[in-house]
Amino acid sequence: MNRPLKKNQQSSGQTRSPSLVEQTIDVLGRDIINGTYAPNESLPPEVEIARAIGVGRNVVREATKILTSVGLLRIAQGSGTKVQPVDQWNYLDQRVIGWAMDSDDLRDDLIDELSTLRLIVEPEVAAIAAQTASTTEILRLFEAFEEMEKNRDIPEQAVEADILFHRRLFAAAHNKFLTAILRTVVVVLRANFALAIKADYHIIEFLEEHRQVAEAINRRDPDAARAAMRLMLTNNEQHLIDMRKAVAERGMEK
Amino acid sequence: MNRPLKKNQQSSGQTRSPSLVEQTIDVLGRDIINGTYAPNESLPPEVEIARAIGVGRNVVREATKILTSVGLLRIAQGSGTKVQPVDQWNYLDQRVIGWAMDSDDLRDDLIDELSTLRLIVEPEVAAIAAQTASTTEILRLFEAFEEMEKNRDIPEQAVEADILFHRRLFAAAHNKFLTAILRTVVVVLRANFALAIKADYHIIEFLEEHRQVAEAINRRDPDAARAAMRLMLTNNEQHLIDMRKAVAERGMEK
DNA sequence: TAATTCGAAACATCCTACCAATCTGGGTTG
DNA sequence: CAACCCAGATTGGTAGGATGTTTCGAATTA
Numbered sequence: 001m002n003r004p005l006k007k008n009q010q011s012s013g014q015t016r017s018p019s020l021v022e023q024t025i026d027v028l029g030r031d032i033i034n035g036t037y038a039p040n041e042s043l044p045p046e047v048e049i050a051r052a053i054g055v056g057r058n059v060v061r062e063a064t065k066i067l068t069s070v071g072l073l074r075i076a077q078g079s080g081t082k083v084q085p086v087d088q089w090n091y092l093d094q095r096v097i098g099w100a101m102d103s104d105d106l107r108d109d110l111i112d113e114l115s116t117l118r119l120i121v122e123p124e125v126a127a128i129a130a131q132t133a134s135t136t137e138i139l140r141l142f143e144a145f146e147e148m149e150k151n152r153d154i155p156e157q158a159v160e161a162d163i164l165f166h167r168r169l170f171a172a173a174h175n176k177f178l179t180a181i182l183r184t185v186v187v188v189l190r191a192n193f194a195l196a197i198k199a200d201y202h203i204i205e206f207l208e209e210h211r212q213v214a215e216a217i218n219r220r221d222p223d224a225a226r227a228a229m230r231l232m233l234t235n236n237e238q239h240l241i242d243m244r245k246a247v248a249e250r251g252m253e254k
Numbered sequence: 255m256n257r258p259l260k261k262n263q264q265s266s267g268q269t270r271s272p273s274l275v276e277q278t279i280d281v282l283g284r285d286i287i288n289g290t291y292a293p294n295e296s297l298p299p300e301v302e303i304a305r306a307i308g309v310g311r312n313v314v315r316e317a318t319k320i321l322t323s324v325g326l327l328r329i330a331q332g333s334g335t336k337v338q339p340v341d342q343w344n345y346l347d348q349r350v351i352g353w354a355m356d357s358d359d360l361r362d363d364l365i366d367e368l369s370t371l372r373l374i375v376e377p378e379v380a381a382i383a384a385q386t387a388s389t390t391e392i393l394r395l396f397e398a399f400e401e402m403e404k405n406r407d408i409p410e411q412a413v414e415a416d417i418l419f420h421r422r423l424f425a426a427a428h429n430k431f432l433t434a435i436l437r438t439v440v441v442v443l444r445a446n447f448a449l450a451i452k453a454d455y456h457i458i459e460f461l462e463e464h465r466q467v468a469e470a471i472n473r474r475d476p477d478a479a480r481a482a483m484r485l486m487l488t489n490n491e492q493h494l495i496d497m498r499k500a501v502a503e504r505g506m507e508k
Numbered sequence: 509t510a511a512t513t514c515g516a517a518a519c520a521t522c523c524t525a526c527c528a529a530t531c532t533g534g535g536t537t538g
Numbered sequence: 539c540a541a542c543c544c545a546g547a548t549t550g551g552t553a554g555g556a557t558g559t560t561t562c563g564a565a566t567t568a
Contacts, residue, residue, distance in 0.1 A: 019549095019550065019551090020550075020551070021319065021550085021551090045518075045519060045520085046519080046520070047519090055551080055552090056551055056552045056553075057552085057553085058312055058315075058550095058551070058552075058553095059550090059551065059552090061312075061316065061520085061521085062315065062316050062319050065275070065316050065319065065320060066319060066320065066323050069320055069323060069324075069349075070323075075520070076519090076520080076559085076560075077273075077519070077520040077521060077558070077559050077560075078518075078519055078520065078558080078559035078560030078561070079518085079519070079520085079559080079560050079561070080518080080519060080520080080560095081519090081520085087425070087433065089430075090434050090437070091430040091431055091433070091434045092346050092431060092434040092435070110430070113429045113430055113431055113432075114431065116382070116429055116431075116432075117429065117431045117432065120374065120375060120378045121374060121375070124374045128370070171341075175367045175370055175371065176343075176345040176364070176367055177345055177346060177367055177368065177370075177371045177438070178367075178370075178371065179341065179345070180344050180345045180346040181346070181435070183344070184431070273520095273521070273522090274521080274522070275521085275522090299547075299548055299549085300548075300549070301548090309522080309523090310522055310523045310524070311523090311524090312521095312522070312523075312524095313521090313522065313523090315549085315550085318549095329549070329550095330530085330531075330548090330549080331529065331530050331531075331548070331549045331550060332529075332530035332531030332532075332547080332548060332549065332550095333530080333531050333532070333547090333548070333549085334531090334547085334548060334549080335548090335549080
């Protein structure tokens with residue numbers, strides 16, 4: 001069913017290997033997302049899973065506990081461990097998002113749905129921030145923007161600065177739920193970045209919109225902030241669509 | 255530090271006792287949220303925690319793993335287990351929400367922030383649902399509404415029907431992220447319900463607004479759906495404020 | 509024959525004990 | 539004084555057994 005885990009890949013000595021529990025969570029999580037174990041289907045007993053992937057029972061127990069807490073599994077003493085129906089899966093969890101983004105079946109839908117979510121949430125976050133941001137928070141926001149400008153030609157760092165910009169923006173809105181939502185947005189952003197680079201992504205196209213968001217917030221102008229953010233997102237979405245098409249065509253001609 | 259857990263409360267024989275792991279998660283989670291263990295502070299070693307609350311070390315290990323996955327803890331082999339800074343806590347997790355709602359320090363802020371979130375998200379969900387709902391989904395929505403009407407005088411069941419209405423509404427929007435957000439909204443709703451009953455909550459005040467949302471969706475009219483939902487939420491928010499005031503005054507005169 | 513009861517199998521829960529891997533701080537050595 | 543090393547503390551992981559629950563079929567009973 002599942003091959004044993006390699007315990008330590010100390011080949012280069014650099015990369016720190018994730019714990020066995022972490023690896024087990026990953027293996028089982030992917031098997032569930034990818035349908036190896038279908039919803040309402042039972043997983044093998046703990047001992048069997050443990051034997052199959054070559055770890056102790058406790059490791060499997062801890063892994064299944066985690067998977068239960070994100071809605072992928074349901075454990076019942078006496079009867080076994082079953083995969084939960086899809087509508088119970090918590091797509092706001094970072095691990096679940098990550099697995100889903102790696103799945104060819106789910107990725108495109110997820111990106112679309114994330115665009116919808118961002119278009120709902122982020123303009124309002126900008127508008128709120130324009131009312132609630134402290135002066136130092138605005139300062140930090142501009143610092144992040146300058147970071148983006150400075151790294152405009154180094155995609156990896158530009159993306160990190162972009163993410164930092166959003167982090168600062170959401171922080172300025174002083175809302176714990178919105179902050180939590182941002183975390184999952186970031187996961188998708190990063191996952192999407194691998195594609196982005198291949199399609200000649202240049203952050204410079206979005207610099208101006210970021211600046212306008214920041215300046216609107218600095219002017220304490222919620223409506224302008226909302227509008228600027230909305231513009232940024234729609235442009236970004238269009239860019240994503242073009243990019244996807246380009247990647248697909250490149251895939252065709254190969 | 256922490257009193258030992260009662261292993262089985264089979265006093266009435268009815269209530270099924272949560273597992274030791276579940277109880278341990280709860281004890282530690284509350285201690286963290288309430289500040290018994292402050293951010294950046296170390297927890298006692300696993301063996302000590304285990305001894306203090308009277309469980310085996312594995313139980314503590316599984317509990318801390320879960321708490322790590324929701325951002326409350328950070329475990330480091332060799333150095334110990336530390337409480338994460340507050341901005342890492344995942345307030346979209348049901349357990350975290352539940353503990354925070356039980357905390358006098360956090361509850362009011364949380365309710366305000368949730369109102370903000372709902373006002374951002376739910377009108378748009380209604381608007382989207384007006385465009386994407388299938389006919390059977392609309393049918394289910396009306397069924398939930400009729401359930402609310404039927405139970406208008408039985409608060410507990412009315413609230414459940416209310417929640418069902420929202421569930422069906424969000425399902426009709428076909429967006430995994432929005433569905434996940436709803437789950438945490440529901441937790442706060444339920445937690446808030448205990449207060450609501452005491453302040454003579456009558457669902458009848460919101461029936462008309464629910465109907466209008468459902469009918470707008472049935473007419474495939476996004477703008478009307480959005481407006482109706484917005485009205486419902488602002489009314490509800492006002493109601494919450496009045497209620498809180500009433501409860502506070504009642505508390506004063508005692 | 510049909511309904512009920514009972515017990516064994518299957519499975520998760522929890523405990524104890526033990527060793528391995530990793531980090532930290534302090535002492536030693538150059 | 540700086541680099542190094544080692545011992546203690548703490549989490550990571552394994553093994554095996556006792557216990558509590560659920561399920562299901564077989565035996566018992568109406």
